[in-house]
Structure formats: C-alpha cells, structure tokens
Amino acid sequence: MYLRDGGGGSAPAAPDFGGTRTLRIEPSAIPGALVAFREAFDRVDAKVRALDGLEVRRWADDPVSGEAVTEFTERTNGGGADSAIACLRGYREQLERAIAALESAKAGYELTEGTNSAMWGTRDQGVG
Template sequence: MSTPTEFGQRKLKVDPSAIPEARKAFEHALDEFDAKIRRAVDHLPTKPWAEDPISSETSKAFNEQTSDKALAALKFYREQLVGVISQLKMIEEQYRKVEGDNTAMWGKHQRDLG
C-alpha cells in the first residue's frame, strides 16, 4: 500500500522491556478508535438535513470535498495502528524466544551500556 502524501509516516522506538505495555496501549487505542469512529462513520456521508434543494446541494458538496478525504485519513490511521500492533507482537515473540518470559532481561543490555 502506498502512503498518501498528506499523511506522514513516523518511526517508533521502544525499549524491549516496554514492548508488552506499548502493545497494550496501541491495542487500547485501536479499540477506542473502532468504538468511537464506527459510530461517527455511520453518519457519513451526510444527508440533506432539511430535505430541501439547498441542504441537498450543501450535503453533496460537503461529501464530495470532505468525507472522502476524512474517511481515507481514518482508514489510513487505523491501518497504521494495526501495523504497529502487529510489529510489536512480532518483536515481542522474537524476544520471548531469545530471552524467555524474563522481561527484565529485555532491557538488560540498555542498562549495561548506561
């Protein structure tokens, strides 16, 4: 998938010992996003509120100029959350294979260098 130019992409650096909590935080954010946004998306595209020609034209213009971009941004944001969660799960699994469940060991190398 290509990244729309208006949406920037950021890199996330997480200390290995913080991975489980970071994953939980992103999962919580995704749950909240889904709960709140799904309700809001049900109201898009907007409908003519007064059921007259003026509100019909206004609603049409709003939908053409705004809702498509808003929905694209929301979809992209959700995909990014899902991607971060997937990457954190994969990294966490790799660390567990190497270090086991001893999460204190995950940050050991960082502490030794400090």
C-alpha cells in the same frame, strides 16, 4: 453562494500515508505499548465503523442544504484521499502495522530472553 461555487474554500492537500516510519522502544516497554496501541486501534476502528454508517439528511428542501449534505458526505465518506474516512482508515492501518511489529518484537525477545516477568515489567503494567 453555493459550496460548489468555491464558497467553501480550497481543497486541502491530501495526507501522506506512505513511507517508512520507525518506532524505537525498550523491550521492557513493549507490553505497555501494546496495550496503548491496541486501545488506540479499538477507538479508531469504532470511529471508522461509525463514520461508515453515518447518514446525513437534508434539513430543508432547498438547494443550499442539498449541496451542504453532498459536500459533507464527500468530505467525510467520499473516495478522495483527503476524506475523513480515508484518513481514519490510514491511521487504523498504521496502528495495525505498529501492533504487528510490537508483537513480533515481543515474540523475538521472549524467544531469546524467555518470559521473565521481571525483564518485561508485566507486574507493574497489568499485562499478563
């Protein structure tokens, strides 16, 4: 049975990247959260770049391996909302928005409260 015949199972539901998400964080935790979100962004971005460059080759000269390569490529780099690359790009965009929101909140607190390192707890978190 070929994958195209339905032997691979039904298609999963598309992920939902829409809607508004809320992140509540104490002002003193913002520097540490920024470090964590930036690290997560860098790791996800590296995976997106790796997946973009992924080349899958046939391992045999038969119809099954040819269809497997086609199916794998569609599920990883295909244009569908349920492809791995679409999910990772959506997650990367969410991380970008979270970082921007945290940076904006940090700037707002610094504007009103100053850059008092005791308030921000930057000594304890290794953020300068």
